[in-house]
Amino acid sequence: MKAFVRNSLEFAIGVAIVSLVFFLALSMRSVNASASPTSNVVANVAVGNVIYLSISPNAIYIGSFTPPFSTDTNTQVTDNDVGGNLAANILVEGTDWVNASTSNTFGVSNTVWSASPQSSYTGTPLTSSFVVTNIVVPQPTLNSPTTTNNIYFGVNIPGGLVAGNYLETVSFENENTTTTPTTYNSSSTANSVVLKINIQSVCYISLSPSTISFGSLVAATQHATNVLVTDYDPNGNAAATVSVYGGNWIGPTSFGVSNTTWSAGSLGSFGGTALTSTPTSTGITIPAPTTSQETTSNSIYFGVNVPGGTPNGIYTQNIIIENSC
Numbered sequence: 001m002k003a004f005v006r007n008s009l010e011f012a013i014g015v016a017i018v019s020l021v022f023f024l025a026l027s028m029r030s031v032n033a034s035a036s037p038t039s040n041v042v043a044n045v046a047v048g049n050v051i052y053l054s055i056s057p058n059a060i061y062i063g064s065f066t067p068p069f070s071t072d073t074n075t076q077v078t079d080n081d082v083g084g085n086l087a088a089n090i091l092v093e094g095t096d097w098v099n100a101s102t103s104n105t106f107g108v109s110n111t112v113w114s115a116s117p118q119s120s121y122t123g124t125p126l127t128s129s130f131v132v133t134n135i136v137v138p139q140p141t142l143n144s145p146t147t148t149n150n151i152y153f154g155v156n157i158p159g160g161l162v163a164g165n166y167l168e169t170v171s172f173e174n175e176n177t178t179t180t181p182t183t184y185n186s187s188s189t190a191n192s193v194v195l196k197i198n199i200q201s202v203c204y205i206s207l208s209p210s211t212i213s214f215g216s217l218v219a220a221t222q223h224a225t226n227v228l229v230t231d232y233d234p235n236g237n238a239a240a241t242v243s244v245y246g247g248n249w250i251g252p253t254s255f256g257v258s259n260t261t262w263s264a265g266s267l268g269s270f271g272g273t274a275l276t277s278t279p280t281s282t283g284i285t286i287p288a289p290t291t292s293q294e295t296t297s298n299s300i301y302f303g304v305n306v307p308g309g310t311p312n313g314i315y316t317q318n319i320i321i322e323n324s325c
Contacts, residue, residue, distance in 0.1 A: 047085070049085060049086050049176070050084050051081060051084045051086050051088045051137075051174045051175075051176065052081050052083055052084040052174075053079065053080075053174045053191050054079075054080040054082055054191075055079060055172055055192060055193055056077075056078050056080060057077070058192065058193055058194065059196070060077070060193060060194070060195050060196065061196045061197075062075055062155060062195060062196065062197045063197060063198070064197070064198035064199075064200055065157055065200065066199070066200045066202040066237075067159050067160065067161045067199060067202065067235060067236070067237055068156075068158055068159040068235045069156075069157045070120075070121035070155070070156045070157065071154045071155050071156075071157075072117075072119050072120055072121060072154055073112055073113070073118035073120070073121060073122055073152050073153060073154030074117035074119070074152050074154070075152060075153040075154065075195070076117065076150050076151075077150065077151050077152075077153065077170070077193050078148050078149075079135075079137055079148060079149055079151065079174065080137075080146060080147075080148045081137050081140055081147050081148070082140075082145065083145050084139075085139065085141075086139055086176050086177070086178075087136055087137065087138055087139040087176075087177045088136065088137040088175060088177065089133070089136055089137075089174065089176075090135045090137065090149065090151060090172060090173075090174060091130040091131060091133065091172065091173040091174070091175055092113060092126065092130065092131065092133060092171070092172055093126070093127060093128060093130045093131070093170070094111055094126040094127070094128065094169065094170045094171070095128065095169045096108050096168070097110065097155075097166040097167065097168045097197075098166060098168070099162065099164040099165065099166050100165070100167065102162055102164055104161070104162045104166075106157075106161060106166070106291060108125075108128050109125040109126060109127065110125075110155055110157070110158065111125070111153055111154070111155050111156075111168060111170070112124055112126065112153065112154050112155075113126055113133065113152065113153050114153075114154075115133065115134075115135045115151065115152075116152065117152045118152065118154065121155075121156055122154070123152070123153075130171075130173055132175070133151060135150075135151055136149060136177060137149045137174060153170070153195065155168075155195070155197060157197065157199065158291050158294070159234065159235025159236070159237075159289060159295075160236070160237055160288075160289035160291045160292070161199050161237055161291055162237055162288075163201040163238065164198075164199055165196060165197070165199075166196070166197050166198075166199060167194055167195065169192050169193075169194050170192060170193050171192040199237065201238040202236050202237060202325070203233050203236040203237075203238050203239070203240035203286065203288075203323050203324070204233050204234055204235060204236045205233065205321065205322070205323040206233075206234055207229055207231060207321060208229070208230045208232065209229065212227050212229060212302065213227075214227060214303075214304045217304070217306045218306070219306055219309055219310045220306065220307065220309075220310075222270035222303065222305045222306070223270065223303050223304045223305075224267055224268055224269050224270055224271075224303050225261050225262070225263045225266075225267040225269070225270055225271050225272040225302060225303030226267055226268065226301050226303065227301060227303065228266070228301055229299070229300050229321070230297050230298075231284070231297060231298055231300060231321060231323065232286075232295055232296070232297040233286045233296050233323060234294065234295040235289060235294050236288070236325070237288060237289060237290075238325035239285055239286065239288040239325060240323035240324060241283075241284070241286075241323070241324055242281075242282045242284040242286065242298065242321060242322070242323060243279040243280060243321070243322045243324065244262055244275065244279070244280060244282055244300065244319065244320065244321050244322070245275065245276055245278055245279045245280060245319075246260060246275045246276075246277065246317055246318055246319040246320060247318045248317070249315045249316070249317045250315065250316055250317070251313045251314055251315030251316065252311045252312070252313035253310065253311050253313075255306075255307050255310060255315075257277050258275060258276065259274075259304060259306070260275040260302060260305075261273060261275065261302065261303045261304075261305075262275060262282065262300055262301065262302055263300070263301045263302075263303075264282060264283065264284050264300065264301075265299075265301065266301050270303045270304075271303070272303060275319065279320075282300060284298050284299075284300055285298065286298050286323060300321065302319070
């Protein structure tokens with residue numbers, strides 16, 4: 001009986017040992033099957049120098065004006081470098097101002113630029129080829145991938161400029177600020193701004209002389225209607241019609257406004273049209289000034305009839321001339 005027990009125990013132990021060895025063998029096979037070697041892949045990229053250029057805004061309406069007029073140099077345009085990696089110097093060029101409806105123009109140099117806003121018309125005249133402004137857009141960085149700088153524009157509107165809408169295109173380039181500058185083209189098409197102004201119709205008046213004399217007359221005499229007053233329109237842009245009116249003659253006594261006459265041409269005697277106290281169109285016109293002839297003019301002539309019985313003394317009359325367009 002003891003032998004049986006011993007043999008049975010030995011057998012049990014033997015089985016356990018065999019089972020354990022078998023389990024370990026299986027475990028070792030599993031570990032060997034999952035193991036694999038590792039390797040590295042080295043990536044590289046060459047980062048080149050680049051300057052990006054984006055202008056904002058791309059269209060600016062400066063305003064509506066009557067000539068002659070100069071705007072302050074404070075119309076702002078922003079030059080943006082979004083994602084480049086070089087500092088850039090701003091270059092600008094422009095076109096003549098053009099009225100698309102009438103084909104009238106005025107010069108590119110009537111626009112000026114400045115690195116800072118100005119409260120008057122002052123700065124460097126724009127040209128039709130690129131010039132360096134020395135306004136620098138700072139170098140973008142990983143922490144500040146977008147950098148900007150501003151440039152400001154003003155415009156001088158010449159006298160005699162025909163009314164209408166005028167456009168000018170200002171183009172930009174950004175150039176490397178290194179010792180050997182290299183211009184890098186923008187990946188954006190937004191590299192220009194269109195400036196727009198509206199010119200209104202206007203006429204002006206300037207009289208020469210501003211005082212006239214009929215000399216010394218006695219009662220019941222007349223002065224021929226040939227005393228000249230020249231009516232000028234300096235720097236307007238529209239044809240003007242001339243109206244005239246006045247007041248009574250005032251002195252030691254008074255006599256009526258209609259004792260003065262006017263005429264579009266010089267007369268050798270007292271004649272023409274009697275002056276009234278309400279505006280009267282003379283039919284005299286002042287041609288429209290132009291940019292090549294900024295002042296135009298026409299003439300009007302006056303005469304006087306001194307009524308009989310007019311007391312001795314100095315008499316004056318106020319004559320009003322108006323230009324309308």
